[in-house]
Amino acid sequence: MKDETKAVHAGRDPHNNHGIVNPPVYHASTILYPTYEDLKHPKTRVQYGRRGTPTTFALEDAVVALEGGHGCKIVPSGLSAVTTALLALLGSGDHLLMTDNAYGPTRTFCDTFLKRMGVETTYYDPTIAGGIADLIRDTTKVVFTESPGSLTFEVQDIPAIADAAHARGVKVVLDNTWASPLFFKPYEHGVDVSIQAATKYIVGHADTLLGTITANQETFSAIHAAHGQLGQCAGPDDIYLALRGLRTMDVRLKQHMQQGIDFAKWLETRDEVDFVLHPALPSHPQHDLWKRDFLGASGLFSAVLKPVSDTALSAMLDDLELFGMGYSWGGFESLVVPSDPAKIRTATGWDAPGPLLRFHVGLEALDDLKEDLDKGFQRMKAVS
Ligand SMILES: *Cc1c(COP(=O)(O)O)cnc(C)c1O
Numbered sequence: 129m130k131d132e133t134k135a136v137h138a139g140r141d142p143h144n145n146h147g148i149v150n151p152p153v154y155h156a157s158t159i160l161y162p163t164y165e166d167l168k169h170p171k172t173r174v175q176y177g178r179r180g181t182p183t184t185f186a187l188e189d190a191v192v193a194l195e196g197g198h199g200c201k202i203v204p205s206g207l208s209a210v211t212t213a214l215l216a217l218l219g220s221g222d223h224l225l226m227t228d229n230a231y232g233p234t235r236t237f238c239d240t241f242l243k244r245m246g247v248e249t250t251y252y253d254p255t256i257a258g259g260i261a262d263l264i265r266d267t268t269k270v271v272f273t274e275s276p277g278s279l280t281f282e283v284q285d286i287p288a289i290a291d292a293a294h295a296r297g298v299k300v301v302l303d304n305t306w307a308s309p310l311f312f313k314p315y316e317h318g319v320d321v322s323i324q325a326a327t328k329y330i331v332g333h334a335d336t337l338l339g340t341i342t343a344n345q346e347t348f349s350a351i352h353a354a355h356g357q358l359g360q361c362a363g364p365d366d367i368y369l370a371l372r373g374l375r376t377m378d379v380r381l382k383q384h385m386q387q388g389i390d391f392a393k394w395l396e397t398r399d400e401v402d403f404v405l406h407p408a409l410p411s412h413p414q415h416d417l418w419k420r421d422f423l424g425a426s427g428l429f430s431a432v433l434k435p436v437s438d439t440a441l442s443a444m445l446d447d448l449e450l451f452g453m454g455y456s457w458g459g460f461e462s463l464v465v466p467s468d469p470a471k472i473r474t475a476t477g478w479d480a481p482g483p484l485l486r487f488h489v490g491l492e493a494l495d496d497l498k499e500d501l502d503k504g505f506q507r508m509k510a511v512s
Contacts (some may be wrong), residue, residue: 131194131310135378139190139371144268153368154181158181170337185341187367190374191330195309195322197342201355204362206305206325209339211236211241214270214319215349216254216354220246223267227284228475229254229277235472255414257285259450261292270294274303275312275318278328279486280469280478281405281429286421290318299347305329305458310381311424320347323342328458329426332373332380338348363502380491384427387497388489392497395431395487400481400505427489428457430467433482436512441466441483443463444508450492450500462497464489 130139142149157177174181180188180202186198205211214237218224226238228251238249242371252263254277264271271293275284290300297322308329314322324330326338339491343351380503385408391405404411406429409416418425433441445453451464465486470478 129460132406134193135189135310136375138193139186139188148369151183151186153363153364159511168353168406173481178359179356180361182413183361183364183367187371187374190371191309191324191326191340194343194374195304195324195340196313196315197312197322197343198345199348199352200340201351201360202326202362202367203339203341203355203360204366205337206323206327206339207231208360209232209323209341210303211237211357212339212354213270213323213341214238214242215358216350217270217299217301217321218242218245218247219269221245221267222269223265224249225260225268225271225298227254227275227277228252228473229280229282229469230272230274231278231305232472234272234274234303238410240341247430251473252444254284255280256289258288258292258470260289260296262291262437264296265296265465268298270299270301272301272303274306275509276407276414277336278303278428279308279467279472279484280308281407281412283407283417283421285413285417286317286319298340304347306426306428307422307424308377308381308426310378311385311426312392312422313470314342315344319420320344321351325458326370327456329377329381329384330374331370331458332377333459334456334461336369338362338366338370345503369398373484375424381424381426383491384489385425386493387491388487389424390459390494391487391489391497392431392478398505400433400508402432402434402480404466405432426458428486429489430484430486432484435482436508440508440512443511444504447507448500450497451487451504457488459488460491462492463488 168303191200226249273284293300301321302314302319304322305325321343324340326340391402393403394406451462
């Protein structure tokens with residue numbers, strides 16, 4: 129079955145639900161057992177609200193159908209997907225290899241909580257590929273990857289990293305949020321655990337925080353155990369919204385892809401722009417890797433402007449009509465956020481002289497988006 133079909137049908141069973149198309153939203157803590165014997169030896173998957181209801185299982189099943197893996201756990205945010213996966217696989221005295229382009233709060237977790245727990249983190253160049261072998265120690269348990277990085281968009285050679293890691297018994301965890309479960313298939317490229325900030329494209333409407341963790345058969349029991357031990361669970365209404373978002377994810381993503389590529393190419397032609405970081409453009413340093421491993425591109429990328437004053441940048445950003453300025457992404461609407469990668473990396477440098485703007489290209493008409501930004505560039509020029 130193709131992904132388009134799975135996105136529509138996976139995790140649904142209308143004829144076991146009065147013919148109703150969507151799964152019910154179960155609000156539950158207590159689950160009652162009919163007999164003492166059933167309580168001692170539960171026969172069903174539904175045992176206690178925190179461990180999931182049929183609403184939860186519907187989303188787990190749909191995500192596994194699309195992303196792959198042996199099983200899936202649902203958590204209350206993308207960040208909790210990252211932290212739960214790491215806590216499942218690491219203990220005191222262990223060593224973690226973390227990509228230098230990782231999502232900021234992922235780094236913060238390593239530098240604070242994991243450090244306090246006695247886990248040492250080494251940041252590595254995201255483009256290291258098989259060279260990761262030289263950084264693996266006897267105590268290394270996990271190589272964490274994020275490809276492409278959600279700010280600077282380096283595409284990682286995941287198969288090469290996985291080969292080197294597996295040769296030493298090290299697990300590979302991937303933050304697969306940029307590609308969504310549709311555009312990168314982690315279990316065909318050697319990944320052991322894949323996390324999604326479902327907040328982004330799965331939910332897709334900027335109204336709910338949620339995370340998913342899938343894992344291969346060998347690793348899933350550790351994820352399942354940590355998820356239970358930490359008491360992770362998500363509310364049924366949020367899970368329902370994620371299921372609703374997932375049904376249209378394929379059509380939304382195709383539109384985000386096309387508009388994102390078109391918009392990025394337009395930015396490349398602009399005088400104000402120094403360079404664009406979009407994996408699907410031939411100008412991207414790892415474009416060939418993206419072509420080899422990915423099935424598409426989402427609507428998130430960055431553009432680095434030629435140097436401008438902060439006043440000129442404010443003039444441009446403050447009066448944008450359609451591009452909202454704010455964090456998160458993956459909803460139907462366009463966003464822009466300025467950021468300085470130099471402040472959040474340690475293993476690799478960042479020396480672009482101008483400001484970086486991260487764009488999320490939404491579902492508005494492209495001409496309107498271009499006009500909005502064009503006016504912004506004009507305001508910028510009027511000031512500088
Ligand atoms: C947003 C994001 C997260 C965290 O997701 P939340 O749901 O906001 O906690 C993790 N990784 C990446 C790449 C993200 O963009």
